[in-house]
Amino acid sequence: MSAHPIEFGIYVPQVAFDYPDMVHRARRCESLGFASLWLYDHLWAPGLPAAPSLEGWTLATALLTETTSLRVGHMVLCNNFRHPALLARMATTLDVISNGRLDIGIGSGSVADEHDQTGLAWGSIAERSERLGEALEILTRMFDGGPTTFEGEHYQLRDVPNLPRPVQQPRPPIVVGGAGERYTLPLVARYADVWNVPTYALGELPEKIAALRRACERIGRDPDEIRYSIEAVLALAPDEPSLADVRRLAERRFGGPGFGLDEGGLVGTPATVIDRVGELSGLGFSHFVFFTHDRAADATLELLATDVLPAFR
Secondary structure, three states: OOOOOOEEEEEOOOEOOOHHHHHHHHHHHHHHOOOEEEEOOOOOOOOOOOOOEOOHHHHHHHHHHOOOOOEEEEOOEEHHHOOHHHHHHHHHHHHHHOOOOEOEEEEOOOOHHHHHOOOOOOOOHHHHHHHHHHHHHHHHHHOOOOOEEEEOOOOEEEEEOOOOOOOOOOOOOEEEEOOOOOOHHHHHHHHOOEEEEOHHHHHHHHHHHHHHHHHHHHHOOOHHHOEEEEEEEEEEOOOHHHHHHHHHHHHHHHOOOOOOHHHHOOEEOHHHHHHHHHHHHHOOEEEEEEEEOOOOOHHHHHHHHHHOHHHHO
């Protein structure tokens, strides 16, 4: 069981939503008591290049100015899009502007096409993981505020200042998403405040937890310092008669490989979801980021807020 309080966030991939749509969802999440809202970070919607899609960092900045208590982050920032020194400055500034409401989810990149089409470096998973590791080291050092010097294979810094310091101390929470045991989990063990398990690994949770604990032991870090987070599809129905329609919509949108709809076990009525969250919390998970079958429609957000969240307060 996690020592952290259980919190719920809503993941709203911004494809085909205009800005008023996103502001509405952010404000509804805030008013209903959700802890956080999460966006994606892609140059365009993966697989849907003709669909409108607002840029993730700009959108996060705007939504933080449209809210007062909601936390905002990304699932996850692509490390290859922004030099880590620039990202540290951007994140620090946004943390100050939002009075400490930024979460920094970051990963090594997931879509080769958007790199190839824009001329950004891609490379093997090993190369991308090396870049991510260097970026995490730079972010961690720069959030301390003092001049940062770093000499790496991919990035070099000389006496780079970062003032003012972030509002959140020692830094805005760093969320590293992924479950790869060779490359990603060692980075989680060394740098992450929060480990987010993506949808494709929901069927292997005990094995991945054990692998992370081994990675922590190898470097002498207490694994209990890291908060466990899950990203999962939520198909929530108000009652049994309506469950079949909810399930059909979830399967149509999120039934493909990699979404973990069945493995997540979060298809059902509020009672079913409460039981499943309880099971996952028993494994140590305390941070739940849901993307709903109906893309964060008001009715489902309200049902989740009134019939599920109170069970964990």
